[in-house]
Amino acid sequence: MPIHSLEPGGVERVALGLALEWHRAGHRVTVVLGRSGSRNLCSAPPLDYWQIPTRLPTASWETPWMVHSLYSYLVAHGSDVLFCPGNTYAVVAAGIKLLLGEHAPPMVLKVSNALSRPDMPPLMRRGYASWLRVQGALFDRLVGLSEPMQREIRESTLARTEQVPVIANPVITRKRLGQLARLKRAPGSAWGTRYLSAGRLVPQKNYAMLLRAFARAARPHDTLTIAGEGPEHAALERLAERLGIAARVRFPGHLASIDTLLPETDVFVLSSDYEGLPGVVVEALAAGLPVLATDCCVSMACLLDHGRTGLLVPRGDEAEFAEGLARIRQFRTDPERARAIAAIYEVESAARRYLEMMAELSRSHRRESGRWPCLNPMSPRTTRHHMH
Numbered sequence: 001m002p003i004h005s006l007e008p009g010g011v012e013r014v015a016l017g018l019a020l021e022w023h024r025a026g027h028r029v030t031v032v033l034g035r036s037g038s039r040n041l042c043s044a045p046p047l048d049y050w051q052i053p054t055r056l057p058t059a060s061w062e063t064p065w066m067v068h069s070l071y072s073y074l075v076a077h078g079s080d081v082l083f084c085p086g087n088t089y090a091v092v093a094a095g096i097k098l099l100l101g102e103h104a105p106p107m108v109l110k111v112s113n114a115l116s117r118p119d120m121p122p123l124m125r126r127g128y129a130s131w132l133r134v135q136g137a138l139f140d141r142l143v144g145l146s147e148p149m150q151r152e153i154r155e156s157t158l159a160r161t162e163q164v165p166v167i168a169n170p171v172i173t174r175k176r177l178g179q180l181a182r183l184k185r186a187p188g189s190a191w192g193t194r195y196l197s198a199g200r201l202v203p204q205k206n207y208a209m210l211l212r213a214f215a216r217a218a219r220p221h222d223t224l225t226i227a228g229e230g231p232e233h234a235a236l237e238r239l240a241e242r243l244g245i246a247a248r249v250r251f252p253g254h255l256a257s258i259d260t261l262l263p264e265t266d267v268f269v270l271s272s273d274y275e276g277l278p279g280v281v282v283e284a285l286a287a288g289l290p291v292l293a294t295d296c297c298v299s300m301a302c303l304l305d306h307g308r309t310g311l312l313v314p315r316g317d318e319a320e321f322a323e324g325l326a327r328i329r330q331f332r333t334d335p336e337r338a339r340a341i342a343a344i345y346e347v348e349s350a351a352r353r354y355l356e357m358m359a360e361l362s363r364s365h366r367r368e369s370g371r372w373p374c375l376n377p378m379s380p381r382t383t384r385h386h387m388h
Contacts, residue, residue: 015085021351067095086112148298170350171279192221201230210271229254286342288335
């Protein structure tokens with residue numbers, strides 16, 4: 001499994017959770033790192049991490065370095081299945097395919113982001129559409145996170161039906177589901193609503209629109225917390241100052257989880273322009289919170305149960321989002337239904353589904369290639385199962 005680094009990121013966090021479950025099930029999983037320098041390294045799960053030591057900074061050219069690192073690993077150690085945990089790793093897999101040709105292992109891509117990208121200029125969108133069709137030919141499996149997402153993948157990549165299995169995004173462990181279900185929230189106030197959002201502070205999340213909408217709709221005692229870290233942090237703080245809402249907006253930075261914030265929250269909000277299937281929404285639903293979200297992905301209507309567990313507004317529409325912030329104050333969610341939806345995205349169930357899929361894929365690959373690798377991918381740990 002290639003991962004650029006152990007820095008904060010939803011795709012990487014979910015991928016490591018999956019890898020840990022595969023490891024616990026008795027399979028050997030190697031995480032090939034582009035770089036490891038991160039303050040969160042100590043919190044990484046106990047897995048086999050591999051990287052090429054270098055004193056040179058690689059962040060500015062992380063994709064070529066990742067291709068080099070992964071190629072070097074595969075030449076030295078081989079692999080039965082290559083698992084790419086998100087869209088951004090598709091280009092890494094393409095590089096590996098070019099370098100290894102028929103010797104490349106079977107490749108699985110977990111499609112972590114929406115494939116519809118209206119934020120792109122028209123010319124770039126046409127190029128991106130061609131790249132998606134390349135992915136349909138490149139990957140043995142393109143995993144959709146929901147049924148609507150499966151349709152989007154097939155239409156965009158022209159992949160065959162059997163290439164696109166649906167496995168729910170493995171966002172939340174069984175243990176944490178139980179913990180969030182038992183969470184006691186501090187009583188709110190009729191005069192103030194406590195809004196929470198969480199994610200990397202990057203343009204995709206459109207926190208600038210959220211701040212402007214909050215400035216339009218917020219009452220004097222309403223508050224907004226935006227948890228996360230990223231390159232837009234300083235700019236967002238300056239925007240809050242200019243809008244006159246800095247005293248009511250809090251930026252606590254990166255947190256290991258949002259669980260400590262949930263007891264002091266009335267509503268979870270998501271302002272993204274595009275997403276795959278946002279894990280933070282699943283976490284909010286597990287805590288029984290109502291959700292206000294943009295229609296940033298084809299899965300969102302299902303997540304919000306078509307209006308039973310939250311409100312959906314058009315992406316990028318500041319006026320509609322501001323109106324949603326006002327309407328959600330009176331919204332009566334169905335906490336039990338919300339928790340039932342969240343339970344669909346349990347890590348343990350998804351990990352088992354992935355193992356079954358990769359076992360079948362590896363067997364099929366061996367039959368078709370006529371080459372029998374010395375390492376059996378689905379054997380017990382004593383035979384050193386490799387998934388990368």
